[in-house]
Amino acid sequence: MSAVRTRSAPQDRRQAILDAAVRVFARRGFHACRVSDIADEAGVAYGLVYHYFGSKDSVLDTLFLERWNVMLDMIAEVDATEASAREKLYAIASFIVDSYRHDPDLMKVIIVDVTRAANSFGQTHLARIREAYRRIAAIVEGAQRQGAFKAEIDAEFAAMAFYGAIEQMLTGWIFEMLPADEEHYERAKRLVVETICGGLEISGASHGRRDADRDGD
Amino acid sequence: MSAVRTRSAPQDRRQAILDAAVRVFARRGFHACRVSDIADEAGVAYGLVYHYFGSKDSVLDTLFLERWNVMLDMIAEVDATEASAREKLYAIASFIVDSYRHDPDLMKVIIVDVTRAANSFGQTHLARIREAYRRIAAIVEGAQRQGAFKAEIDAEFAAMAFYGAIEQMLTGWIFEMLPADEEHYERAKRLVVETICGGLEISGASHGRRDADRDGD
Amino acid sequence: MSAVRTRSAPQDRRQAILDAAVRVFARRGFHACRVSDIADEAGVAYGLVYHYFGSKDSVLDTLFLERWNVMLDMIAEVDATEASAREKLYAIASFIVDSYRHDPDLMKVIIVDVTRAANSFGQTHLARIREAYRRIAAIVEGAQRQGAFKAEIDAEFAAMAFYGAIEQMLTGWIFEMLPADEEHYERAKRLVVETICGGLEISGASHGRRDADRDGD
């Protein structure tokens, strides 16, 4: 369709740097990578990394924020629907697991070098990371108000446990401690929702769902 | 009992260095700390750190291994008892939460700079860290064999979810995202056990236990 | 007179770059300014700076040489007149002070980044800068030959002292160490001429001149 170009469009190079950064960060970790590793992987001079991004940090910031914001938006959208809390939490677990399935390198970088790097980037993006926990907690609170979840459980703790369980399973995949295939991805989603919701739901309160689930046991 | 000493015994200095390392690592993170920061905090010359420990890494290794091995032993002991899986998992959750309550700085260092530092110390100690997951998974498998837990759930995934949920709550305390007091520590233990076991147990199979747990609160 | 132009003439751009350079160099110094700072100030792309000038250095060279040559010409012209040495030196002091009054930014750049930057541009333009001292020295020598100035004083030293005194006062204005207003500009001219000539003149030899100067003030 479009004419053959002997030279890439400017934005291609920027994106190429981001893509290369994901690969090298995933391979050896953000701190072990030099800017020249990114540039070499992208096939550009390293000065260009500084042309598009102000610093090495800024490259990781960009990778993280672009993806994290998508997740925050997704949670907000899900929460705005009429679905049950269990369905909402399943959607979130699904999104995260599918994100990993779709781009495991990017998710590895985000988890290992940002959300779990509490003394460096985790600190920098703390507010943004907390926002995710808060939105998950909001879903739990909603379910508590509607009588679906037990009121005596701290929504924030439940949200942390839920998110922590998912992230740890991703960590298991990342470091090849857990089997990673389509079947296990799906089972992981169900596991985390069932276990967490199983303990949160009031017996009988969510009959349709719970019974359906139990029937499947 | 002990003779009055005008000069600290050699081992006191070694321990003073370890204690100082916990404080400075907790404060700013392992990577941001220089060897001289440890030495300054301990009130010794930094050459002495190299006398007792071969390297900066070795200091963290020591801190991690000493504590982690205690946990591994504890899990093994717990698993050797006749208690129910739920009780065993509760004991583990208790141990971890109490470890944090007793020495939050040390636990912060272990979690932030080792178990979650997947590209540096997490890598080094991967085998030892996995051993903990494996032992937890063994408890789940035992319960599955005894018919208390659903057989179709992957024990390793369940173990990861369980451990991940606990670690994330500790992270919440560490970074002051969750309220940290005696009451919440206890509720956190119950939350993680109830939610995880709630989804793992076969309906009715553990009722007695669950009630027993509640009575004990 | 001139035709209406919807687009600046080429030379306007070149001049705009020079004018912008004076402003940014005066603000932060030549070395602290990037080529892009000049271009931004001029409202052009920085590639254009390289179109009109071969390098960043060349911009400063141009600024310096254009002005310095005017001064050299002025000294030569003054020396060619029949005026007394005192009058000639007064004319030079006047020219320099008035240059500062007229365009303080340009003079700041010339003094700070060229004549006093002995290890960079001062080195490059040393010959041209010395030429000014030499021409001033020539005036002193002329006065010595005519018996107006003491013969035993080194003309070159006197020229340096004279020029140094003026430049230092300009420096005082540039860095707001001295009051800068019309009255002080005029007093500075007289001060430097009177003090320097006061020590150079043979007692009684220049009385008439001195009185003449005073009458003219």
Added chain:
Amino acid sequence: MSAVRTRSAPQDRRQAILDAAVRVFARRGFHACRVSDIADEAGVAYGLVYHYFGSKDSVLDTLFLERWNVMLDMIAEVDATEASAREKLYAIASFIVDSYRHDPDLMKVIIVDVTRAANSFGQTHLARIREAYRRIAAIVEGAQRQGAFKAEIDAEFAAMAFYGAIEQMLTGWIFEMLPADEEHYERAKRLVVETICGGLEISGASHGRRDADRDGD
């Protein structure tokens, strides 16, 4: 006297670095020198420069301040004596010229890279530099109060002219524009004092001094 040592005392190294810095800064200027140039010249690893001085800047700061403070003290001492203003100014000119005679490299560095580097170190040490001008101005003011110097001349301008004249002559020696030998050093001192004071003194007021000075020629 002292035993032969195969290893220099710690402070020797620090001083060796300072001495080396003077040599390389004088040779090529502060900005053109890398830290490794200093270290190479001193025969030490460049990490040692950072051991003793926090930064490259700090090396120059140290060189400047140590010498400049000596001069400030000298001016204060001189001003505290009962000497005439002319004698005081002569003492200052003498000190500066002798400083150059004694250690031309150090004076070159101080003048070229600090007092005349208005956009870098001159800025940093502006207050300290001004203090020298102020103290010289104080001498002029004292002479004005005593009726030795004309009251209508701005003392601060006179101080600037005086200092500027000396510094410019040093610059002349530094860049080999003026003959530098014992005879010329002495003549330069007299020239600057005679010319400046010649214009400042009230006719007849200082005849005794002037004659005395002249007798000494």
Added chain:
DNA sequence: GATGAATGAGATTTCATTCAT
């Protein structure tokens, strides 16, 4: 045991300049 001066590999970042469009 204890000290801290000395070492130097290695990382980030800046920015003048080139050149395809």
Added chain:
DNA sequence: TATGAATGAAATCTCATTCAT
């Protein structure tokens, strides 16, 4: 003319580790 993406040499500074005393 005019643009600004692309290049890469070069410089500062950090800090774990060694080792003579």
